[in-house]
Amino acid sequence: MNPLELIAKDSMKAEPPVIEIGNTVKVHVRIKEGERERIQLFEGTVIAKQHGGVNETFTVRRLSHGVGVERVFPVHSPTVDKVEVIRKGKVRRGKLYYLRDRVGKAAKVKEVIR
Numbered sequence: 001m002n003p004l005e006l007i008a009k010d011s012m013k014a015e016p017p018v019i020e021i022g023n024t025v026k027v028h029v030r031i032k033e034g035e036r037e038r039i040q041l042f043e044g045t046v047i048a049k050q051h052g053g054v055n056e057t058f059t060v061r062r063l064s065h066g067v068g069v070e071r072v073f074p075v076h077s078p079t080v081d082k083v084e085v086i087r088k089g090k091v092r093r094g095k096l097y098y099l100r101d102r103v104g105k106a107a108k109v110k111e112v113i114r
Contacts, residue, residue, distance in 0.1 A: 008054040012076050019058050019075070021046050021096060022089025022109045027060060027073055028081040039081055042071055045089065045109055047096040061099060063107075068100060088112040 019025065027042045044062030047070070051057060056075040061068060073080050089109035099107050 012054055016056075016075050017083035018085070019046055019049065019083060020088070021049060021094060022091035023085050024087040024089065024109075025060060026084040026086060027071075028083070029073070030079045030081050043086070044069075044071075045096070045099070047099055061096075 023046050024044070025046055029040050029042060031038055031040050042060060042062070044060040046058055047061045048059040049056070050059075054076055057072050058075060059070055059072050061070045063069070088111065090112045091109060096109070099109075
C-alpha cells in the first residue's frame, strides 16, 4: 500500500453511520468556542451523498425561519459526533435537489411504512 492509503485508513471511523437519502436525521456536531466545546444538533433531510472512502460527505437540508439551510458534513470527520436516524424516507432518486424549489407540504418526503 502507498503511504496515502495508509493515512486514509487511519483517519476513517471504525463504524461509519448508516446514512440514506431521504432520511430525516439529527447530526450531533462538536463546536469549539474558545477553550470550551459543546455539541450542537442539526436536524433535517439528507438530500445528497457524495464521493466515497475518506472523502465521503452527506448534505442535510432544513428550513430555519422560512429560509432553506443546507449543510455538508464529512462522514469520517471527528467533529461529527453522532448521526441519529429519526425517520426513513421513501425516495426514488439519488439526489433530492428538487426539494430546494418546493415549499411547505410539497417539500416533504414520504415515510417508509413497515
